[in-house]
Amino acid sequence: MSNPTARFVLRDLSLQSRLVIAAFLIAVGLGYFSALVQLHFQHATSGNLLPGTEETLAAYHGRSGLSQLERLLRADESQSFNGTGSMRQAFFGKSARWRIDTNPKKKTPEQVQSLRTEREGEVEAVLDWIVTGLNKDDYESDKHTLPAHLIGRPVTDRYLVKDANDKPVSPTQVRIKSILDERCVRCHSADKGGIPAQFPLDTYEDIQAYAKKEFASGMSLTRLAQTTHVHLLGFSMLFGLTGIIFSFTSYPGFVRGLFGPWALVAQVLDIGCWWLSRYDPLFAYIMLATGGMVALGLCIHILFGLWDLFGAGGRTILFILLLLGAGLAAYLKFTVLDPYLSRERLAPEVRDAERHNLLIHRAGG
Numbered sequence: 001m002s003n004p005t006a007r008f009v010l011r012d013l014s015l016q017s018r019l020v021i022a023a024f025l026i027a028v029g030l031g032y033f034s035a036l037v038q039l040h041f042q043h044a045t046s047g048n049l050l051p052g053t054e055e056t057l058a059a060y061h062g063r064s065g066l067s068q069l070e071r072l073l074r075a076d077e078s079q080s081f082n083g084t085g086s087m088r089q090a091f092f093g094k095s096a097r098w099r100i101d102t103n104p105k106k107k108t109p110e111q112v113q114s115l116r117t118e119r120e121g122e123v124e125a126v127l128d129w130i131v132t133g134l135n136k137d138d139y140e141s142d143k144h145t146l147p148a149h150l151i152g153r154p155v156t157d158r159y160l161v162k163d164a165n166d167k168p169v170s171p172t173q174v175r176i177k178s179i180l181d182e183r184c185v186r187c188h189s190a191d192k193g194g195i196p197a198q199f200p201l202d203t204y205e206d207i208q209a210y211a212k213k214e215f216a217s218g219m220s221l222t223r224l225a226q227t228t229h230v231h232l233l234g235f236s237m238l239f240g241l242t243g244i245i246f247s248f249t250s251y252p253g254f255v256r257g258l259f260g261p262w263a264l265v266a267q268v269l270d271i272g273c274w275w276l277s278r279y280d281p282l283f284a285y286i287m288l289a290t291g292g293m294v295a296l297g298l299c300i301h302i303l304f305g306l307w308d309l310f311g312a313g314g315r316t317i318l319f320i321l322l323l324l325g326a327g328l329a330a331y332l333k334f335t336v337l338d339p340y341l342s343r344e345r346l347a348p349e350v351r352d353a354e355r356h357n358l359l360i361h362r363a364g365g
């Protein structure tokens, strides 16, 4: 700081302080990258890296005229297993004993297929109970009568209403509450652990809350409120810090003035869109842009911030590190990411079969 009238810039700091800042920026970059990985698992359909327009629309706006419950049970199994994707897997891959019940050493592919068909029958029964008005007596007496178009669809024997001799009363009388208890409540009950316990489904009233035909059937308000505060508090801290660091770079004033607060502002707009898209799907499209703006802002903070911290020597090292990083990223893309995504694109049946072959192969030595 030789010239007292000159503005303080990052380069005036000691090497040690600048190293800390550099390490911080790199760590934030990696952190943001892992947030993208999480986004993939939460919202992207299988086989896609990031959620596109359709998934964003489904997650935040939903489909009008459908209740959240109906949407979650109709959505394809390839969607992520959460409140914005699909809960259909609860009858298949995420059901208790699925791995045992589909074990290739004990079951033929035909048996696995008929297991699937019976489980489909359960889903259809639950959906029918929902769309025909969520009859409370049916739930409490654990008995729902299937409509004509579902007659002949096999349903897991355990869930058929039985008489005193343990024989099915009729192939159309289904134990609806038992299905829900065993398929859903095993995760969705206040006395179970984990996140789903926060959304209990063990009483009629709990289920009813999710079965309202909503104007928007996207993420529930509870969940939206949760993610909003986590994002606002967490990311604001980060973008605030990277922004302040960027504001002390030696770039022209208007660049710093524009991009310093950029990520923070974009983040607030983005979260605003989460809420507004409940009412107007247009905001789900705008959200894709605001999300991109956040990413752009952060990239500028990190890359240009790092660049401005060092002199020629430091920049050379930085450049080499960036090149190595890009090389590593490209390598991982081809060896890990692409094969992973193309596996995700396989139908669940094919994945079951693949896993079975692998198991048999391993067991056989």
Ligand code: HEC
Binding pocket: 068, 069, 072, 081, 082, 083, 084, 087, 090, 091, 094, 095, 180, 183, 184, 185, 186, 187, 188, 195, 196, 199, 201, 210, 219, 220, 221, 222, 223
């Ligand atoms: C293996 C555990 C598991 C099973 C079984 C399960 N779920 Fe879920 N469910 C989850 C998880 C995990 C989430 C996502 C929670 C989160 O992160 O918001 C979720 C979310 C939901 C939500 C959204 C809650 C909200 O307010 O955002 C609904 C509704 C739901 N499940 C319904 C069902 C139904 C209906 C069934 C039965 C067919 C079922 N679930 C079975 C684990 C499970």
